[in-house]
Amino acid sequence: MASKKRKKKSKMRRILIFPSMVIIAVLIYKFIFIPEAWNLSEKSSYDKTVLVPFYDSVSIPSDSLQSTHAILIRLDDNTVMMEKKSEERIYPASLTKIMTAIVAIENLPDLKEEIKLTNSTFEGLYEANASMAGFQAHENVRAIDLLYGVMLPSGAECCIGLADEIAGSEQKFAEMMNQKAVDLGMNNTHFENTTGLHDEDHYTTVKDLAILLNHALENDTFREIFTSSRHTSQSTNKHPDGITFYSTMFKNLDTPNVMDGKILGGKTGYTDMAGLCLASLAKVGEEEYILITAGAKGDNRSEQFNISDALTVYNSLGE
Template sequence: MKKRRRKKRGSGRRILLLSILIIPVIYVITLYQLPSADAPFFPLSNDEKNDSQAGKTNQPTDISVDELYSSSAILIRLNDQQILLEKNSSNKIYPASLTKIMTTIVALENISDQQQKVVLPDSIFHDLYEANASMAGFLPGEEVSLIDLLYGVMLPSGAESSIGLAYILAGSESNFVTLMNQKAVQLGMDNTHFANTTGLHDSDHYSTVEDIAVLLEYALQNPTFRDVFTAASHTTASTNLHPEGITFHSTMFSRMDTTDIAGVKVIGGKTGYTGQAGLCLASLAKENGEEYILITAGADGDTQTEQYNITDAFTVYSNLAKE
């Protein structure tokens, strides 16, 4: 007769104890294997972060960035630095004439007398004519005031005004560009490098809409810059070659049918365009006492097509009015 096996005393207790210890461990391991509700377990690369953030905003709005013609955009409320909309805001762009925001603020910070008269050297004009650069209308040998050159930079986007200021204030364009890059570093524009004062295309001349927003916010704190940036037109003083002066018109305001968009008023701006940069725009608007800046870049089209950079501004600002 087979003997009945005798159970070892305490084996059941040990099994129960092991179960109590093992189950929490398994639970913890499982938690670490599951993706978090807020972020992936494995961190994204910078490129992946940019891809994942494209098309998203920091504050819900009715607008989808897919509606924008511009490949990059950022909208910021100035009083609290709140980003209300962004699209590829840290992606590399060619800033075209948005460059002249930096040209103007650096010039202003190196001018002691805005009414000082200077003569534009003949040497700066030939290459600009060859490049078909946008011009304010000054001529070789023209004697003009520094303040009129500043308006010539920003309103008609005059390349001769930009390079003229560079030669007069720094001795050469390359010397002045060094000052521009130093200012970019000072402002924390880490993804920006300037190669010229005009925005004419150069592969080593680049930025992001995020960096341009930092620049514009800084520049707007300068009262003279703000006056120039928000002017719809300006007539220069009489010169030796233009006794009646020259009247400039803002390239942005002249392309807008209205500045009032459903309660939002556009009060300043600077356009930009090259074939490589596409249509760009940096603008300032006000709604219910609050100021906003919008930077867009990379819209299709050119100076002869519909101005999709301005169309995007109307789209964004009209949506802002609904908030």
């Protein structure tokens, strides 16, 4: 009888020990043989957003960021260094224009080609209080100047002009933008327009925008535009001296320098529903990083909390 009890206990121990060994083996494999597991962002029990580089750990208390959503990625190896509600839906406002620009660049055979803006190009834009680059109806503008107009002063008329030229209408161009989002794996994104004007069905996440910006920066033309602080367009039939554009980010940035580095470029965005947004690129030390933030309080006339958040994050990397 005692022998049977001992055998029964021994069998139970084996049953309990086996799953424990499996769990230990999985954990060993995950953290030793899959190094990426060390590079993902973590959240502490004190609700802090934690940066986790390979060798250092820099934490940023969540209440030090005005933005409600954020993601920081090291470009060299696509390591996510920080996340804050990165997969929750947001309204992208003018960060939409990153997609508008890269789709246009990839579908224009000649960036020096002149595109004629028409009366329909401007329909509804002034009424919607859309940001404009300064071009006029019946103006002939080079495609490359329209692209600078999209990204630096955030010109809505430039977006529509490119969309009409490439796809025949803004609606058809938005379909191209959505197909590009699918191709890139932006699984929580849908575009209704080229400008980022508010629409309930026009949404994304900061994680998807990071995927987009990462891709776009691989294009030399896009990178050149994205990192420019100013640009003067070529002479046109309406502006003989051209128009000089200034980056909305650099215009509100006292200095691009951060600790051990520099902010290289960026695109701002704002609507009442989206809050202040920013997609930026910086070099800190020997590494390049992209940071996407959204949902900061304020507006175009207030303190630019999207930019101050970028300074906070990039400076923390240089400490």
